[in-house]
Amino acid sequence: xxxxxxxDGLLLPIILVFVMLLSCDRALVxxxxxxxxxxxxxxxxxxxxxxxxxxxxxxxxxxxx
Numbered sequence: 001x002x003x004x005x006x007x008d009g010l011l012l013p014i015i016l017v018f019v020m021l022l023s024c025d026r027a028l029v030x031x032x033x034x035x036x037x038x039x040x041x042x043x044x045x046x047x048x049x050x051x052x053x054x055x056x057x058x059x060x061x062x063x064x065x
Contacts, residue, residue: 010057013050020046 020042026033034042 010053013046013053016046016049
């Protein structure tokens with residue numbers, strides 16, 4: 001179960017990129033599209049989670065716990 005959660009965490013940045021692209025598309029979601037502030041915050045969180053996932057992989061490659 002732990003390993004499946006690790007894989008879920010590593011796939012999260014990829015999923016978030018697609019969610020962010022969909023949420024900003026006015027043709028798709030109309031008036032419910034993310035505004036400038038919410039979109040910026042979402043991309044910031046996506047970037048932060050991506051960096052944390054990369055850090056996890058690098059720490060495991062170096063033999064960390």
